[in-house]
Amino acid sequence: xxxxxxxxxxxxxxxxxxxxxxxxxxxxxSRFVRAVTDVSLEIYPGETFGVVGESGCGKSTLANTTxxxxxxxxxxxxxxxxxxxAMTPQQLKQARRSMQMIFQDPFSSLNPRFSVFDLVAExxxxxxxxxxxxxxxxxxxxxxxxxxxxxxxxxxxSDFSGGQKQRIxxxxxxxxxxxxLVCDEPVSALDVSVHAQILNLLMDLQExxxxxxxxxxxxxxxxxxxxxxxxxxxxxxxxxxxxxDKIFRNPAHPYTQALMNAIFDTDIxxxxxxxxxxxxVPSPINPPPGCRFCGRCPEEQPGCSQGEPPLVEVExxxxxxxxxxAARRSE
Amino acid sequence: MKKVLMRIGCILMQxxxxxGRFFKKLxxxxxxxxxxxxxxxxxxxxxxxxxxxxxxxxxxxxxxxxGLLPSWEHLLGTTITTGQDIFSxxxxxxxxxxxxxxxxxxxxxxxxxLLGIAAGYLGGWVDTVIMRIVDVLLVIPTLPLVIVxxxxxxxxxxxxxxxxxxxxxxxxxxxxxxxxxxxxxxxxVKAAELAGASKWYIMWRHILPAVSNLLIMSTALTSAGxxxxxxxxxxLGLGNPEAISWGKMLADAQSSGAMLxxxxxxxLAPGVGIFLSVxxxxxxxxxxxxxxxxxxxxxxNMIKVFKHLNNTYLxxxxxxxxxxxxxxxEYQPPxxxxxxxxxxxxxxxxxxxxxxxxxxxxxxxxFEPAEKETGxxx
Numbered sequence: 067x068x069x070x071x072x073x074x075x076x077x078x079x080x081x082x083x084x085x086x087x088x089x090x091x092x093x094x095x096s097r098f099v100r101a102v103t104d105v106s107l108e109i110y111p112g113e114t115f116g117v118v119g120e121s122g123c124g125k126s127t128l129a130n131t132t133x134x135x136x137x138x139x140x141x142x143x144x145x146x147x148x149x150x151x152a153m154t155p156q157q158l159k160q161a162r163r164s165m166q167m168i169f170q171d172p173f174s175s176l177n178p179r180f181s182v183f184d185l186v187a188e189x190x191x192x193x194x195x196x197x198x199x200x201x202x203x204x205x206x207x208x209x210x211x212x213x214x215x216x217x218x219x220x221x222x223x224s225d226f227s228g229g230q231k232q233r234i235x236x237x238x239x240x241x242x243x244x245x246x247l248v249c250d251e252p253v254s255a256l257d258v259s260v261h262a263q264i265l266n267l268l269m270d271l272q273e274x275x276x277x278x279x280x281x282x283x284x285x286x287x288x289x290x291x292x293x294x295x296x297x298x299x300x301x302x303x304x305x306x307x308x309x310x311d312k313i314f315r316n317p318a319h320p321y322t323q324a325l326m327n328a329i330f331d332t333d334i335x336x337x338x339x340x341x342x343x344x345x346x347v348p349s350p351i352n353p354p355p356g357c358r359f360c361g362r363c364p365e366e367q368p369g370c371s372q373g374e375p376p377l378v379e380v381e382x383x384x385x386x387x388x389x390x391x392a393a394r395r396s397e
Numbered sequence: 398m399k400k401v402l403m404r405i406g407c408i409l410m411q412x413x414x415x416x417g418r419f420f421k422k423l424x425x426x427x428x429x430x431x432x433x434x435x436x437x438x439x440x441x442x443x444x445x446x447x448x449x450x451x452x453x454x455x456x457x458x459x460x461x462x463x464g465l466l467p468s469w470e471h472l473l474g475t476t477i478t479t480g481q482d483i484f485s486x487x488x489x490x491x492x493x494x495x496x497x498x499x500x501x502x503x504x505x506x507x508x509x510x511l512l513g514i515a516a517g518y519l520g521g522w523v524d525t526v527i528m529r530i531v532d533v534l535l536v537i538p539t540l541p542l543v544i545v546x547x548x549x550x551x552x553x554x555x556x557x558x559x560x561x562x563x564x565x566x567x568x569x570x571x572x573x574x575x576x577x578x579x580x581x582x583x584x585x586v587k588a589a590e591l592a593g594a595s596k597w598y599i600m601w602r603h604i605l606p607a608v609s610n611l612l613i614m615s616t617a618l619t620s621a622g623x624x625x626x627x628x629x630x631x632x633l634g635l636g637n638p639e640a641i642s643w644g645k646m647l648a649d650a651q652s653s654g655a656m657l658x659x660x661x662x663x664x665l666a667p668g669v670g671i672f673l674s675v676x677x678x679x680x681x682x683x684x685x686x687x688x689x690x691x692x693x694x695x696x697x698n699m700i701k702v703f704k705h706l707n708n709t710y711l712x713x714x715x716x717x718x719x720x721x722x723x724x725x726x727e728y729q730p731p732x733x734x735x736x737x738x739x740x741x742x743x744x745x746x747x748x749x750x751x752x753x754x755x756x757x758x759x760x761x762x763x764f765e766p767a768e769k770e771t772g773x774x775x
Binding site: 133135158159162163165166167169171174175176177179180188189192193238242 | 583584585587588589590591592593594598603606607
C-alpha cells in the first residue's frame with residue numbers, strides 16, 4: 067500500500083515556532099529563537115515516523131506542536147481531519163484522548179508521590195467517566211500489557227528500575243488508547259541492555275493497537291530499526307525527508323551523509339573513512355542566510371548562502387532540501 | 398450535594414494523610430521528637446486547662462490571698478495585687494499563646510501557599526501583581542504597625558492575628574513561588590497537562606503536595622515568631638486585656654513590684670512558659686528543615702557547627718591575616734623563629750644563584766638540600 071492511497075493522520079503545513087529571547091536591556095530589538103521553521107510533514111496512520119537531528123534542532127518543539135502543547139507562530143496542523151491549531155480548550159481536551167507522549171526521562175515524568183495505580187489511572191480520572199473499579203481493572207490490564215504485574219499497582223515509582231519505570235510511563239500513555247503517540251527519545255535515558263526490550267514492547271503495542279508513533283531519537287541505529295519514514299532536521303528546518311530504507315541506503319543531503327558517517331561502529335579495526343563536520347551548530351537566533359547548513363557543509367558552493375534550497379524529490383518518497391539536487395532536478 | 402460532601406471528605410482525608418505522614422517523619426527525628434512532646438504537653442494543658450487548673454485564674458476577689466508565697470495550696474503563690482493563683486494563670490496562659498501562634502501561622506500558611514502557587518504556576522500578570530504586592534508589604538515593619546493598629550482599632554487578639562497574617566504571608570509566598578517554578582517544569586506536570594488536566598487539577602494534585610512539607614515547616618517557624626510577638630505585645634499592654642497571657646503576667650508582675658518583694662517565681666514561670674512554647678515550635682521547624690534539606694543533615698548539632706567553624710574557617714581567617722600582614726611588612730615573626738625564616742629564605746634563593754654550586758652549599762648552615770643535591774649528581 068503506498069502512502070498516496072491513505073489519508074494522513076497528522077498534517078503539518080508550513081509550521082513555524084519561535085520563542086522570544088529575553089532582552090538584555092529595554093528598547094532592544096526583540097529577537098527570537100527560531101526553533102521550527104516552515105516544516106511541512108504528513109504522518110500516516112499506523113506508521114512510525116522518525117525525527118532525527120542534533121540536540122537543539124527543534125525535534126522536541128516539533129513534537130510538542132503536534133500535541134497542541136506549543137502554540138505555533140504560523141502554519142496549520144491537522145489531526146485526524148480537524149484543525150488542531152484552531153481548537154478551543156474544550157475540544158483540545160477531547161482530542162487529548164487520542165494523543166499521548168512517552169518521555170525521555172522516566173525518573174522525572176512520574177510523580178514520586180503517586181502510586182503506580184494513581185499514575186496510570188491519572189489520564190482516566192482527568193478525562194472522567196470511569197468508576198474506581200473500572201479504573202482499577204483498566205490499569206491492571208494495561209500493566210499486564212506492558213509486562214508488569216497486578217501486584218505492582220500499589221507500589222511507588224521509587225521501587226522500580228529505569229526500564230520498569232519506562233514501562234509504567236508507556237502504560238500511562240496507552241491507558242486512553244490513543245491513536246497517536248509521541249516517543250521523545252524513549253530509550254536514551256535507559257541502560258543499553260534495556261533498549262531492545264522497550265523498543266520491542268513499543269513495536270508489539272503498535273501492532274496490537276494500531277498506534278501511530280512519532281519517534282524522536284538521535285540514535286540512528288534505533289531509528290533504522292524502528293521507523294518507517296524519517297525526517298532529518300537541522301536548525302529547525304527539514305533537511306531530508308522520506309522512507310527510512312531510501313534515506314539510509316542513499317542519503318542525499320550532505321548533512322544526512324555526515325550523520326550516517328558518525329554512526330558508531332562496533333568494529334574496532336574499521337578503517338572506514340569518516341567525514342567529520344567542522345565547527346559548531348550556529349545559534350538558532352541568528353541562523354546563517356540561505357541554506358542553514360552553510361559554513362559546515364563539505365560540499366558548499368558559492369550559491370548556497372544566496373537563497374533557501376527547496377525541498378525536492380530525489381526519488382519516490384525521498385525528498386531533500388539541497389541545491390545539489392535542486393540543480394539536478396532542473397536539468 | 399452528596400457528591401460535594403464526598404469530594405470535601407476526600408480532600409480532608411488527603412490533608413490528614415499528608416499531615417500524619419509528616420508527623421511520623423518528625424517523630425523519627427530526635428530533635429523533632431523533643432519538640433513534638435513539648436507541643437503535645439502544652440496542647441493538653443491548653444485544651445484541658447479548666448480541669449487541670451486548681452483555681453479560677455480570673456478570680457480577682459481573693460483579697461485575703463494576696464501575694465502568697467508558693468505552698469502546696471498555691472504551687473506558685475498568688476499575685477501581689479489581685480491574689481490570683483499564678484499556677485492556674487500559667488496553665489490558662491498556654492491557651493492564648495498557642496492559639497494566637499497557631500491561628501496566625503495557619504492563616505499565613507494558607508495565604509502564602511495560595512498566592513505563592515498562583516504566582517509561580519500561573520505566571521504572567523498574576524505573578525507580576527502578586528510579587529509587586531509582596532515587595533511593598535515586605536518593607537513595612539510589622540510590629541510598629543501592630544502597635545499603631547491596636548491603638549486605632551482597640552486592643553484585641555483579632556487585630557493582632559489579622560495584621561500579622563496580612564503582612565506575614567509575603568516571605569512564605571516568595572519561597573513557595575520559587576519552589577513551584579522548579580516543580581512546574583517537571584515532566585510529570587507536563588504529562589498531566591497532556592492528559593487534559595486543568596490548571597486547578599495540577600495545582601491541587603501535583604504542586605500543593607510537593608510544597609506541603611515546606612508549608613508545614615514554615616508554619617511551625619512563623620508560629621514560634623508570632624508567639625514571641627504576642628508575648629511582647631501583651632507585655633506592652635497591647636494584647637487582649639481580658640485574656641490571661643504570659644506576656645501580661647510578666648507585665649503585671651513587674652508593675653506590682655514582684656522583684657521588690659522577692660517573688661521571682663512569678664516572673665520565672667511565664668518566662669519558662671514562653672520559652673518552652675517558642676522553643677518547641679522552633680525545634681519542630683528546624684527539625685523539619687533538616688529533614689527536608691539534606692545538606693543540613695550533617696550539621697544538626699550547633700556545637701558541631703561551631704567546632705567546624707573553629708577548625709576551618711577561623712584558621713583560614715587567621716592564616717589570611719598572617720599572609721596579609723607579611724606582605725605589607727607589618728608582620729614581625731617572634732624572635733625564636735627569626736633564624737629559621739632567614740635560613741629557609743636563603744635556601745629558597747640559592748638554587749637561583751648560578752655561582753653557588755653543591756660545594757658552596759656544604760659550607761653554609763643548611764646541610765640537607767646540599768646533601769640531597771650531591772647525592773643526585775653523583
